[in-house]
Amino acid sequence: MRKYETIFVMHPSLDAEANKAAVEKFKGVIENGGGTVDNVDDWGKRKLAYEIKKVNEGYYTLINFTAGPELPKELDRIFRITDGVIRHIIVKEEK
Template sequence: MRKYETIFILHPSFDEEAVTASIEKFKGVIENGGGTIDNVDLWGKRRLAYEIDKVNEGTYVLVNFQAEPELPKELDRIFRITDGVIRHIIVNLEK
């Protein structure tokens, strides 16, 4: 298993309950795909470096996890089709 880090930005209109539900959804994708979660860090609402689709801020979430190389591809696919995810990135920490 390899170590990965993902940061995703949720739409600022999400309330605390919706943010928690989104985090649990992505944690479930990782765990159901055979991965293990090392750390989940909710950074909260922050201003974006630049405007995206007329939005100036978003809720940032950092997740560190371990998984097989196929899992980040599936996680990326789910990030892309999930409403409310403004941006995301998945980084392999072992290089």
């Protein structure tokens, strides 16, 4: 089991309930894939460093989790097919 962190940015036009539902969806993917969610940190609405698809701001969320090496691939796939996710990154934490 390895420690990972993921940060994803949701589209600003989504309401609070849609953002919360997306976070729960991603937590479910981690937990159903045999991982454990260590921490969820909602950073809220922030301005993007540069414009992405004509959008200047988004809702940021950080999730720290522990999982096997195959789970980040599946989580990446889910991020790519989920409507409303502007950007995402999954990083393995160093010791």
